[in-house]
Amino acid sequence: MDRSGDAVDVRVQRSKAAVLAKTYELLTSGGIGGVSIDEVSRRSGVAKTTIYRHWPSRAALLVEACSTIGTAPPVPDTGSFGADLAALTEELAEQLRSARWAAVLPSIVDAAEREPELAGLHADLHARLMAPFGAVTERARARGELAADREPADVTAAIAGPLFYRRWFSREPLDAAFVQRVVEDALGQLSVRPHSP
């Protein structure tokens, strides 16, 4: 009895893994719009009724498949706000140039505009990707390096804003000189200046 129960469990786990893998594959090749339960079923060989037994909706399946997209970079700890911010920004630029999530995110942003369930997915992914900026900025604030009238959210907007703008909107190259200017501009406006009283 136990043995056949185990065998069923293994089969269930295997088909869930196949469904998630094919969902992820469709997502990274065609964006969220490219994922349908029909297509996932066809490619994974798992029946639609079985898919719906594990995930009540396409959105639920997408939420689980997306939970592995976009790993936040580790939080640097160089001892200074400027060096931490430069390291994080360079890593973000590198991910925007080459990571798979960078090609998928616009489809998630679009889905968030019209599907409330997917707006939650977007919010989670965004929070995960931006968390290291919050950590570095809070530490800088504790050390008195952040200008008193500034919020951590201003730092993320000043850094991620111009980078995202170039990657997805103006589609100009994210070269090292641009990335450096973005960091210097953000620090120039948001950090306590060395020559401040």
Next chain:
Amino acid sequence: MDRSGDAVDVRVQRSKAAVLAKTYELLTSGGIGGVSIDEVSRRSGVAKTTIYRHWPSRAALLVEACSTIGTAPPVPDTGSFGADLAALTEELAEQLRSARWAAVLPSIVDAAEREPELAGLHADLHARLMAPFGAVTERARARGELAADREPADVTAAIAGPLFYRRWFSREPLDAAFVQRVVEDALGQLSVRPHSP
């Protein structure tokens, strides 16, 4: 002969207009992913073969339908870079809060990631929306108000970057105080400072 030719022309114009109107309607309600020739044909009552006679592809139809999306704001001319930039940025923020193109653009950005024909559409739309910033910045440069080592593209990234970031990525409100900080930060870094030598 002429009369019946005119009648045919009128009919052709009428069905083209119906197709474009329904394409635009689908586009603004469901994004680019919501537009299919099947659905446009069903809603407009124009046969698919007729649609394909006027537009060889879905992309060609989308390009024409999108040509009316997103009207650039008029170029302000207050006499100073700071006031021009503030006026344009406030107008952009207002459009991001309420204009239809703001809900559609992410789907166009997503399409541009994977369909070369639609990347052209995206580039045209983006250039149209950002043109006033270029005009204002070039005028500021001619008057010596732009820092010598700065490019007009840095100004657009510094303004549109944080605004777009808030609208589509962090989904925080684009309140007046934030918009004002973005303008002040951009001017602080990119314009020639009053106290410069």
